[in-house]
Amino acid sequence: MSATGWWIDTLSARFHELPGVLNAGHSSGARELVDRRRASGGPRPRPVPLGRLIHSNRANIAAMRRTIFNEEHDMFREAVRQFVSREITPNVETWEREGIVPRDLFTAAGSAGFLGMDVPEAYGGGGVEDFRYNQIIGEEVQAAGAGGAGLGITLHNDVCLPYFLSLTTEEQKQRWLPGICSGELITAVAMTEPGIGSDLASMSTSAVRDGDTYVVNGSKTFITNGINADLVITAVKTDPTQKHKGMSLVVIERGMEGFERGRNLEKVGLHSQDTAELFFTDVRVPVDNLLGSEGQGFVHLVRNLPQERLSIAVSAVAGAEAALGWTLDYCRERTAFGQPIGSFQNSRFKLAEMRTEIDIAWVFLDRCVESLNAGELSAEEAAEAKWWSTELHKRVVDTCVQLHGGYGYMLEYPIARAYADVRISTIYGGTTEIMKEIIGRSLGV
Ligand SMILES: Cc1cc2nc3c(=O)[nH]c(=O)nc-3n(C[C@H](O)[C@H](O)[C@H](O)COP(=O)(O)OP(=O)(O)OC[C@H]3O[C@@H](n4cnc5c(N)ncnc54)[C@H](O)[C@@H]3O)c2cc1C
Numbered sequence: 213m214s215a216t217g218w219w220i221d222t223l224s225a226r227f228h229e230l231p232g233v234l235n236a237g238h239s240s241g242a243r244e245l246v247d248r249r250r251a252s253g254g255p256r257p258r259p260v261p262l263g264r265l266i267h268s269n270r271a272n273i274a275a276m277r278r279t280i281f282n283e284e285h286d287m288f289r290e291a292v293r294q295f296v297s298r299e300i301t302p303n304v305e306t307w308e309r310e311g312i313v314p315r316d317l318f319t320a321a322g323s324a325g326f327l328g329m330d331v332p333e334a335y336g337g338g339g340v341e342d343f344r345y346n347q348i349i350g351e352e353v354q355a356a357g358a359g360g361a362g363l364g365i366t367l368h369n370d371v372c373l374p375y376f377l378s379l380t381t382e383e384q385k386q387r388w389l390p391g392i393c394s395g396e397l398i399t400a401v402a403m404t405e406p407g408i409g410s411d412l413a414s415m416s417t418s419a420v421r422d423g424d425t426y427v428v429n430g431s432k433t434f435i436t437n438g439i440n441a442d443l444v445i446t447a448v449k450t451d452p453t454q455k456h457k458g459m460s461l462v463v464i465e466r467g468m469e470g471f472e473r474g475r476n477l478e479k480v481g482l483h484s485q486d487t488a489e490l491f492f493t494d495v496r497v498p499v500d501n502l503l504g505s506e507g508q509g510f511v512h513l514v515r516n517l518p519q520e521r522l523s524i525a526v527s528a529v530a531g532a533e534a535a536l537g538w539t540l541d542y543c544r545e546r547t548a549f550g551q552p553i554g555s556f557q558n559s560r561f562k563l564a565e566m567r568t569e570i571d572i573a574w575v576f577l578d579r580c581v582e583s584l585n586a587g588e589l590s591a592e593e594a595a596e597a598k599w600w601s602t603e604l605h606k607r608v609v610d611t612c613v614q615l616h617g618g619y620g621y622m623l624e625y626p627i628a629r630a631y632a633d634v635r636i637s638t639i640y641g642g643t644t645e646i647m648k649e650i651i652g653r654s655l656g657v
Contacts, residue, residue: 275533276571280578285344292352295324300358307484308629311476312439313361315398321365322395328373335389343519343584346370347526354530357538357626359633360482363527364398364437370523372399374516375445375461379504388443388463400441402432402464402490403513409434410646412447413455413510417492419448419462425496426450426462428470431489434640438488439476442466446492447513450506459509463501470495481632517642518594522580524641525597528605529573531630531637535605536566538627539612546617559615566608573601592654599647602637609634 281289299320307313321327329345331337338345346369353362376388376399391397408414417430428448435444444464451458464471474489504512540563543554553559580597583589609630613620620627638644 275567276574278574278578280582281344281348285348288345289348289352291324292326292349293355295321295326296352296356296358296362300353300361301356304358304361304484307361309483311478311483312486313364313484315395315440317361318365318368318395318398318440320395322393326365327369327395328389328393329369331373331377331389331393335385336393337389341585343370343522343581346523347581350523350526351530351533354527355534355537357534357629358484359527359531359630360484363482363485364440366523366527367401367436368392368399371516371520372401372443372445374519375401375503375512376443378516379461379512383500384463384503392443397442398437398440399443399445400435400437401445402435402438403447404432404434406431406433406489410643412513413459415447415449415459416452417446417448418452419450419460419497421450421499422496424499426499426502428462428464428492428495428497431474431491433474433489434477435488435490436640437486438490439473439486444490445503446490447509450509454507456510457507459513460506461503461509461512462497463503464490464492464495464497465501468495468497480635481629482636514591518589518591519584520641521594521598521647522577522584522589524637525577525580525594525601528601528634528637529570529577531634532566532570532573532601532605532608535609535612535627535630536563536570538625539563539566539615542616542619542625542627553615553617562611562615566611569604570608573604577601592651595642595647595650598641599638599644602634603644605637606634 299317303313318327325338326349328335328337330341330343331339333339346366349362349369350366353359353366356362373392376385376392380388388397392399403412403415405415405417407416417428417432419426419428426448428446430448432446435441442465446462446464448460448462449458450460470493472491472493474491477487477489479485479487540554543559543563544552546553548556554563577597580589580593583593609627612627613631616625616627619625620631622628642650
């Protein structure tokens with residue numbers, strides 16, 4: 213299998229049983245694409261008219277055409293969409309009640325080729341470094357109204373994997389990457405502590421060197437995938453006399469003595485996502501589990517945070533798009549005073565404003581994705597994308613609830629769940645205020 217053809221081969225092999233797109237001639241279409249690509253020396257971005265990207269709820273929405281995806285991305289999107297409608301959508305209600313997704317979701321995503329798309333094939337990944345594939349997964353779970361259920365996968369792919377790719381030794385790669393790609397090893401990143409969040413360098417979880425182990429003591433909180441995780445990238449202080457320069461990253465593994473999980477925290481929204489407290493009491497972590505260099509933990513985090521923030525921004529704009537789609541449907545059907553509520557000038561103006569802002573957001577976001585792919589996305593640009601997109605998402609969802617009237621407050625309507633889910637997005641991954649600090653500082657003021 214070629215590195216570039218991995219997912220098309222995956223689609224042909226693993227999705228042949230799916231009805232519709234993948235069964236109706238796309239396998240041969242996929243094969244042609246692979247052949248054409250092989251002949252031309254690999255994939256390259258080229259603008260392909262896509263029309264409306266996000267399914268059902270975008271029907272009849274006059275959205276601006278996006279130009280960063282090519283046919284391969286379109287086919288990947290179709291496969292993700294089928295996966296979401298088959299594996300996630302039918303189970304969301306159960307998972308929301310249970311407060312967690314099953315580990316099987318990760319192995320299903322892994323065997324479908326939706327984990328570790330950018331991991332070299334030698335370690336079980338797709339071998340394609342292109343964030344647009346990650347972006348598509350984030351967009352599709354939002355389009356299906358399954359942001360809570362999908363968050364664990366996007367965190368695994370977009371946030372945790374870069375650490376395992378860029379900071380690991382050959383031995384660590386062989387030990388961890390195949391399981392991360394198959395979904396048998398679920399990942400999390402633990403920075404926040406009960407006493408600190410934004411002021412990360414003041415964290416206090418300690419790692420004291422003793423022979424060939426670090427002895428770790430402390431606790432973390434609000435950790436996404438906290439219950440399901442097998443590998444926890446943990447920010448520790450190896451030199452408590454220093455702030456930034458005293459930080460390191462170690463991987464704490466399921467089953468290590470002294471590593472305990474606390475409650476699966478009860479949240480306002482994102483109910484199917486497990487978010488937990490983690491406790492470390494004299495956990496002996498082998499020095500072989502150090503990620504990158506001792507004392508460079510803060511630098512490693514800063515290098516990886518732009519991709520995390522862009523991932524959150526992608527979900528935010530896709531979530532806003534989905535909310536607008538549900539609301540347009542509702543505004544066409546619901547009548548008051550003998551006319552569809554969407555035909556009132558106030559409703560039309562609100563809908564027009566949201567359409568405009570979402571289109572503007574896509575343009576900026578897609579540009580940021582291109583920059584990330586080119587290795588050029590700056591911390592400031594990622595901060596801009598994060599704060600502006602998540603604030604937009606929050607504003608859009610609030611307006612959409614208003615347009616739904618009382619039904620917008622009923623959980624059987626997806627907009628109500630979105631209302632609860634969206635609130636955290638301007639807080640996690642760095643608050644709006646911290647994003648503005650990052651941007652403001654770069655302005656020399
Ligand atoms: C559902 C959920 C999932 C999460 N997942 C993870 C995870 O996987 N891993 C992880 O490590 N963390 C995770 N977090 C933690 C999250 O990243 C933090 O909550 C966030 O960074 C804010 O930190 P804090 O809660 O300590 O708030 P604080 O830092 O205490 O901030 C409180 C308020 O003060 C403001 N503030 C702080 N400093 C400044 C400043 N210098 N200037 C202006 N205003 C300021 C903040 O903007 C905020 O409004 C998660 C949180 C939640 C709720």
